[in-house]
Structure formats: structure tokens, C-alpha cells
Amino acid sequence: EAAGPCARCRAPVCGDCCVLTEGGARVWAICLACEDRGGRSLRRGWATVLGWIALPIAALAAVVALLEWLHRR
Structure with missing residues (x-):
């Protein structure tokens, strides 16, 4: 059962x-x-979920920093 x-x-x-x-x-x-x-x-599963959230935010922050750096040049 x-x-x-x-x-x-x-x-x-x-x-x-x-x-x-x-x-x-x-x-x-x-x-x-x-x-x-x-x-x-279930720690590995939670780490995966947090990675799916944190990685795109970090990538967007890197793009913003790059654009800011290019704008100031």
C-alpha cells in the first residue's frame, strides 16, 4: 500500500x-x-533552487556593471 x-x-x-x-x-x-x-x-535541492535564483541576478548585475563601465569611458 x-x-x-x-x-x-x-x-x-x-x-x-x-x-x-x-x-x-x-x-x-x-x-x-x-x-x-x-x-x-534535501539540502542539494534547495541549493539548486537558490542557484536558479542567484545566478540570473548575478548575471544581470554583471551586465549592469559592464554597461556602467562602458558608459563612463
Whole structure:
């Protein structure tokens, strides 16, 4: 009987074939295969999300700095 989807791979998991995440605001179930690959922490996923936000902002800041530098020349 499935208890819900795995937080990483979305595979159905049951209470006996999953572990609970650590270090998050909510507790999620992760299948044993995903735990073997990356542990119980979702830190890597959050780092990816923050990277998707921070990298475009940093790129835009670099473009603005370049344009300002070119304008002052």
C-alpha cells in the first residue's frame, strides 16, 4: 500500500520502504534508493533552487556593471 510519492523521484513509497527527510521545515518521505544515492537531506535541492535564483541576478548585475563601465569611458 503506497503512503505517498518520494520527494525526489516521485515513486510511490510505503511506510516500510521509505525514510523521512532531515533539516527541512516539513518532513518528506524518501525512498530507500534515493537515500542510498543522496542521503536524507534535501539540502542539494534547495541549493539548486537558490542557484536558479542567484545566478540570473548575478548575471544581470554583471551586465549592469559592464554597461556602467562602458558608459563612463
